[in-house]
Amino acid sequence: MSAGSATPAVSLRGLCKSFGAVEAVAGVDLDIADGEFFSMLGPSGSGKTTVLRMIAGFEPPTAGRVLLGGRDVTRLAPFERDVNTVFQDYALFPHMTVQQNVEYGLRVRKVGRAERRARATEALRGVRLDGLADRRPAALSGGQRQRVALARALVVRPKVLLLDEPLGALDLKLREQMQVELKALQREVGITFVFVTHDQEEALTMSDRVAVFENGRIAQVGTPAEVYERPATPFVAGFVGTSNLLSGDVARSVLGRDGTFSIRPEKIRLVGQPTAPGRGAASDAPELELSTATDEETSATGRVAEVVYAGASTRFVVDLDAGARLVVTQQNLTTSSADVAALRGTPVRLAWRTEHAVAVPVPAVPTPLAKESANAYR
Structure with a gap:
């Protein structure tokens, strides 16, 4: 929270929304x-967009409350709330x-012409x-229209400014x-931004x-x-970025522990190509900055699939043994594409720092999405 205010800009209490038999939002605090x-x-x-629409006042909640700056606005119309939506x-x-x-919202609020123009120019x-003040939207690029x-x-x-996937229609370079x-x-204007996205990298890049x-x-x-580093559930581990989940017999064999563990792909190193008994190392195996695992690392052998x-x-x-x-x-x-492509089918050893295998709590009754994430790399 800002130094000058201990009251949250937005508070949601027991927020629920059902559309007939479908429960879109199930008790958000x-x-x-x-x-x-x-x-x-x-x-x-x-349910993320439905929550945003309830904050804006476009959808009435089935149950629960929406507070803005400590004020209960649950039953107020959108124009009675001090929020705006992009x-x-x-x-x-x-x-x-x-x-x-840009002046339109000020004109609806009956702000005088001179003040409207000054504030729009500043914005x-x-x-x-x-x-570009005199151009029409059709003469602007996608990024300019967004601005x-x-x-x-x-x-x-x-x-509060609510943003409903405002970058989704832009190409990758412009979106970045x-x-x-x-x-x-947002840092410059100091306004609370509530941003809805399905893009994990976008959320990680921009958010507090x-x-x-x-x-x-x-x-x-x-x-x-x-x-990212400490996912609370298998679903979070699998949805936010790419994660390797080890559990059951595999976790016991590789980590020596029971439970479910998440290891991010960038935390793992290719450290060596083990030699099978009675054979020498493959003479045509490419060199890929291979080293050896340290005492502080966990290692496992496998084959590049x-x-x-x-x-x-x-x-x-890599398919582990x-x-x-x-x-x-x-x-x-x-390395180049030719170097790494030659590793397909090669036996390798992997290593990662022991603390990078993060224990992930598993719900007593996993949801279908959580089950799918937990089984992704089993």
Whole structure:
């Protein structure tokens, strides 16, 4: 929370929403701090967008309360709440100029013409579009239209800005640029941003904290590092980035422990190619900066089942002798696609620091998505 306020910008208490027999949101409790960039992350149908719509007032909750700055707004109309929403399609008025689009919310609020123009000009300058005020939306790029939508939402100075996958329609390069710009803008204006996305990298890149949704409930809330490095459930481990999950007999054989454990692909190293009894090392095996495991590491042997070259990095799929399948990501510091492709079918040894095998609590009755994640690399 900001230094000047101990009251959350948004509080949700027992929030539920059903559509007939379908329970879209099943009892969400959440506090979002004043001035925080907060992301709601989850797959399609997990309830994140429905929660955003209930905060905005577009959907009435079946049960529970929505509080903004400590004020109960559960039964208030959208225009009675001090929030604004940016949608994926931006919803700009095509017959209006950029300046007129940005001024529209102020005109509805009966702000005087001179003040409207001054505030709209300031908002456009804040998103670096002050030179395009006289253009119409059709003459703008996708990224520029997105910034116009942001300026229109920010110009009315809401306490909370809700963003419903606003970058989803952009191409990858522009989306990455806008992620940086949007986070910088949020820091500059100091408004609470509540951002909905299904893109894990986007949530990790931009957020102060992230709530991961699963089947209408919050599976975990934490900083990006907490959610990524210490997943609370197998679902979170499998959904947020790529994770290797070891459990049952495999965990006992490889780690010497009972339970379910998550190991991120980038934490694992290819450290050597073991020699089978009675045979020498393969003479045509490529050299790949192989070394030996240290005393602080856990190691396991296996065989490379697949190699995926991705330019800056390579992803290895390794079938362990213990019976599991692990994914390993390695930066291509000195290797090329020809080098790594030759490793397919090669016996290898893997190693990782012992603390990087993180114990993951398993629900007593796993949901279908959690079961799928837990079995992904078994």
